[in-house]
Amino acid sequence: xATQLNITHPEKVLDRESGMTKLALAQYYVGVAExxxxxxxxxxxxxxxxxxxxxxxCFFQKxxxxxxxxxxxxxxxxxxxTGEAEEFLTLSTVDGLIGMAQMGVLEIHPWGxxxxxxxxxxxxxxxxxxxxxxxxxxxxxxxxxxRRGLKKLGLVSxxxxxxxxxxHLVVPVEPEYEWPAxxxxxxxxxxxMEAAQPELYITKMSKAERKNRIFLxxxxxxxxxxxxxxxxxxxxxxxxxxxxxxxxxxxxxAAPAFHVGDFAQWRARLNRDPWKEMTKTKQHLTEEMxxxxxxxxxxxxx
Numbered sequence: 482x483a484t485q486l487n488i489t490h491p492e493k494v495l496d497r498e499s500g501m502t503k504l505a506l507a508q509y510y511v512g513v514a515e516x517x518x519x520x521x522x523x524x525x526x527x528x529x530x531x532x533x534x535x536x537x538x539c540f541f542q543k544x545x546x547x548x549x550x551x552x553x554x555x556x557x558x559x560x561x562x563t564g565e566a567e568e569f570l571t572l573s574t575v576d577g578l579i580g581m582a583q584m585g586v587l588e589i590h591p592w593g594x595x596x597x598x599x600x601x602x603x604x605x606x607x608x609x610x611x612x613x614x615x616x617x618x619x620x621x622x623x624x625x626x627x628r629r630g631l632k633k634l635g636l637v638s639x640x641x642x643x644x645x646x647x648x649h650l651v652v653p654v655e656p657e658y659e660w661p662a663x664x665x666x667x668x669x670x671x672x673x674m675e676a677a678q679p680e681l682y683i684t685k686m687s688k689a690e691r692k693n694r695i696f697l698x699x700x701x702x703x704x705x706x707x708x709x710x711x712x713x714x715x716x717x718x719x720x721x722x723x724x725x726x727x728x729x730x731x732x733x734x735a736a737p738a739f740h741v742g743d744f745a746q747w748r749a750r751l752n753r754d755p756w757k758e759m760t761k762t763k764q765h766l767t768e769e770m771x772x773x774x775x776x777x778x779x780x781x782x783x
Contacts, residue, residue: 495534496720499742507582509741514575517712521591525569527707529588529716550583552576587716590707601656608698610647621731644715644723653762664702671697727755
């Protein structure tokens with residue numbers, strides 16, 4: 482198996498708590514590839530590499546380095562300040578995921594736009610980041626509230642865990658507006674939630690002000706900003722996994738939790754994908770939605 486997957490040092494342990502090896506990570510990526518690839522293929526990626534495992538120093542990488550494994554590709558993206566092209570990581574195949582394991586990648590973070598439409602995102606991302614004092618039921622109720630608010634606007638959203646304490650709501654949209662417009666739209670949505678319940682919600686990054694509140698993070702909606710991919714592990718003890726969720730799972734007694742090490746126990750989830758309709762969903766941010774945000778200036782020029 483190690484030779485087939487082209488993994489060197491397959492026995493190297495990348496997570497001490499679970500005993501996950503480099504080979505086990507590669508096998509996991511292959512196992513979830515069918516569900517994971519549609520959401521990361523042909524997008525720029527930032528990754529967290531942990532060559533010596535999650536208990537040792539890890540580092541973010543978004544640019545291509547020397548000696549990339551087979552399947553890991555690159556895309557030239559102009560630097561915003563200098564205009565000079567920089568080679569960003571990207572991939573399009575299962576081999577690319579195996580290459581991620583070879584590189585010791587424990588987290589994969591895609592852009593909210595595709596390689597062919599870099600400046601026009603096709604995802605609006607809302608990150609619900611709770612203070613430690615916030616219970617699961619409160620966080621779940623917040624996700625449902627946001628879902629219902631988006632539905633009133635005519636927007637279908639999809640839910641995933643982050644592999645940590647938070648939740649992401651992801652809204653697929655046609656790539657018709659540039660980043661500033663999409664970011665301003667997301668900001669307006671969360672500002673309205675904050676205004677209605679300022680004792681529970683906050684939209685500012687200040688850690689000091691987040692006590693007993695949920696940070697409604699809209700900042701993922703920016704050029705070069707990323708969010709954890711569905712089914713990506715996290716570089717944390719136990720190798721937890723960010724996973725797509727059915728809306729019914731908000732009614733669970735506790736936050737759903739999954740790990741690479743117990744993949745055999747939850748692998749059957751892959752047979753019923755809550756994000757099955759994600760890539761088929763065709764919906765638009767309309768001028769009516771954006772009119773009050775001042776975001777129309779960011780409309781894509783055709």
